[in-house]
Amino acid sequence: MFSFFKNKASAPAVRYADINGKRVEVRPKETLLHAALRENIDFPHSCRVGGCASCKCRLLAGKVKELTDIGYILSDEELEQGYILACQSVPQSDVSIDVDLSAQTQRKRLTGRVVLQQRLTPDITHLKIQLAEVLDYKAGQFADLAMASLPGHTRSYSFASPPQPDSSVSFFIRKVPGGAFSTDVNERDLIGQAITVDGPVGEFWLRPSDVPMILIAAGSGLAPILAMLQHALAEQCQRPVVLLFGARTQADLYALEQIRTLEERWPAPFEFFPVLSREDEQSDWHGARGRVTDAIPTLRLAGAEAYLCGPPAMIDAAAALLVAGGVRREDLYADRFTTVADALNTSSVELVD
Numbered sequence: 001m002f003s004f005f006k007n008k009a010s011a012p013a014v015r016y017a018d019i020n021g022k023r024v025e026v027r028p029k030e031t032l033l034h035a036a037l038r039e040n041i042d043f044p045h046s047c048r049v050g051g052c053a054s055c056k057c058r059l060l061a062g063k064v065k066e067l068t069d070i071g072y073i074l075s076d077e078e079l080e081q082g083y084i085l086a087c088q089s090v091p092q093s094d095v096s097i098d099v100d101l102s103a104q105t106q107r108k109r110l111t112g113r114v115v116l117q118q119r120l121t122p123d124i125t126h127l128k129i130q131l132a133e134v135l136d137y138k139a140g141q142f143a144d145l146a147m148a149s150l151p152g153h154t155r156s157y158s159f160a161s162p163p164q165p166d167s168s169v170s171f172f173i174r175k176v177p178g179g180a181f182s183t184d185v186n187e188r189d190l191i192g193q194a195i196t197v198d199g200p201v202g203e204f205w206l207r208p209s210d211v212p213m214i215l216i217a218a219g220s221g222l223a224p225i226l227a228m229l230q231h232a233l234a235e236q237c238q239r240p241v242v243l244l245f246g247a248r249t250q251a252d253l254y255a256l257e258q259i260r261t262l263e264e265r266w267p268a269p270f271e272f273f274p275v276l277s278r279e280d281e282q283s284d285w286h287g288a289r290g291r292v293t294d295a296i297p298t299l300r301l302a303g304a305e306a307y308l309c310g311p312p313a314m315i316d317a318a319a320a321l322l323v324a325g326g327v328r329r330e331d332l333y334a335d336r337f338t339t340v341a342d343a344l345n346t347s348s349v350e351l352v353d
């Protein structure tokens with residue numbers, strides 16, 4: 001029968017989130033991160049678009065809707081344990097969240113000036129920023145950079161060296177086609193420009209251990225790997241090292257002098273394999289060709305710890321091969337250089353850089 005009374009759509013419900021024991025109201029369509037920051041909780045975060053995993057937290061109870069696919073940034077193990085990304089999670093019921101807030105307390109926001117802008121390859125630039133005080137971080141971590149001339153474009157970049165006594169910080173920044181920040185760094189003169197460095201962020205650093213290390217970097221992913229190795233050498237690390245470095249052509253290889261110095265001074269076996277994916281067949285290159293991941297099955301993997309850095313597709317492919325070859329999942333550490341396009345799942349799959 002026809003009804004005079006229209007079904008009124010029920011108003012979206014306000015939910016409540018218990019964040020480390022503090023009760024927070026979450027408004028309709030609001031993410032957990034947004035609600036937490038609105039309530040002045042110093043919730044860890046960086047990109048806010050599901051690309052960096054710094055807002056990772058554990059869902060203890062309740063249900064959330066994910067705005068983007070979080071499966072590519074969190075490991076299978078983390079997903080099984082109930083980890084979610086707060087910046088991508090809209091509660092569908094009242095929820096209870098556990099988050100490690102300690103990292104935030106180490107974060108500092110410092111402004112410095114660009115003192116070096118040096119082209120390393122056709123699309124990677126070394127940007128050195130002089131800060132007024134030393135920023136304490138672990139080699140392997142990253143920071144959020146912002147330029148006054150590019151408002152609203154804060155981007156994450158890994159430190160390319162361990163902390164320096166002169167309080168300078170360095171980054172290797174690859175130009176992403178159509179990218180706002182990375183194009184400026186690679187194409188505009190930034191010497192003397194003020195840049196804000198907010199960090200440190202991230203959980204990518206060398207874990208204390210004696211077992212052999214396999215380090216795999218692609219493109220600008222070499223930055224944190226180099227920083228970790230330089231720090232480990234200074235700490236008199238005695239672990240055997242295999243370093244795989246993926247690039248397209250010989251022109252895309254860089255920091256070879258620094259790697260040679262590491263190799264010479266390293267007190268244990270140190271093997272370095274650059275792998276080129278698009279080097280001209282007729283060129284004088286005698287090293288490995290193909291994808292950097294192609295070299296993985298040739299390595300002795302069982303009992304090793306692995307550190308991977310580069311684009312998400314390379315990391316996923318490398319992780320699968322390493323685990324298949326005998327590296328335990330819990331001995332695998334990775335930093336994904338995601339971009340907005342990756343987070344929105346619109347980028348083309350690139351394995352090299």
Ligand SMILES: Cc1cc2nc3c(=O)[nH]c(=O)nc-3n(C[C@H](O)[C@H](O)[C@H](O)COP(=O)(O)OP(=O)(O)OC[C@H]3O[C@@H](n4cnc5c(N)ncnc54)[C@H](O)[C@@H]3O)c2cc1C
Nearest residue numbers: 052156157158173174178179180181182220337338339341
């Ligand atoms: C933890 C971490 C560490 C990182 N470290 C480094 C590093 O050391 N070195 C390095 O080179 N990079 C690093 N990155 C990547 C870096 O943060 C930037 O994502 C990268 O430099 C691109 O920034 P951009 O401003 O140039 O590009 P963006 O302007 O963010 O654009 C990136 C791409 O997305 C596309 N895009 C932008 N907006 C949209 C939209 N709305 N819809 C669809 N497509 C869009 C653009 O066309 C472009 O192709 C890291 C990333 C993370 C998460």
Ligand code: FES
Nearest residue numbers: 046047048053087
């Ligand atoms: S802040 Fe949530 S993934 Fe970066």
